[in-house]
Amino acid sequence: MESKPGNELMAIQRVEDAIGNLSIPISKLDRIKTAVGEATTNAMEHGNRYQLDMPVEVSIYTSGASLSIFVTDQSGDQPIPVHVEPDLEAKLAGQQSPRGWGLFLIENMVDELHVYRDKKHHTVELVFRIGEENQ
């Protein structure tokens, strides 16, 4: 999809449609949707800098008890930005920006998070265990 503000909602909807037959509990589905939205926003905003000609690709793989969602942007050749762990007290004290919750949310929504990179692409893999809750 195009790197365009608001398109993360399209990504969320497409993922929800694609996994609709997996009977995933609503609590897990909410976590998946939040993680996909944040990962897609990061890919469009920080990875592709909202350049329309630089697409973000979202792909989904399931294997039994595991669901993997890959979100890929075109920023493989860019340095990895330094991640600052968000701290509410620091934010309220003006020592951190009020923003900067995206990666924190992703990390807390997924069961596993993997990051891959080649010379052109940067990919995050969001892994969710779905099997045990479906039994």
Place this chain on the structure above:
Amino acid sequence: MTLENVNIGVRKINEYLSILDIQGEVNSYAESALMNAYTQSLGNLTQYILLNFEGLKYMNSSGIGLLVTLLIRVQRQKQKLFAFGLSEHYKQIFELTRLNEAIIIFDNESEAVAAASQN
């Protein structure tokens, strides 16, 4: 095309307490709506701002950041921020971010109003 997809109504319950009824999406595009609603909610004696999330469709990390910004403004005015109507998922996000330590969460409006009225 606007990306702002939120409506925020303001109800002044009494001179100390106002409710912001949030309908739609809380993301970075909701900033002006939220801050304008907060400004409208203020009176000389306002002490409590209650955020009604019963109509919340979607909130992302930028929306969380927006709530932090609002919280900073509220605390500067020596006011308190309450919330009610959050789904279980967003309650969990409030806990993860520790927003629930600064914004007191209630299940419904009557409980939030009652708590504010007792102080």
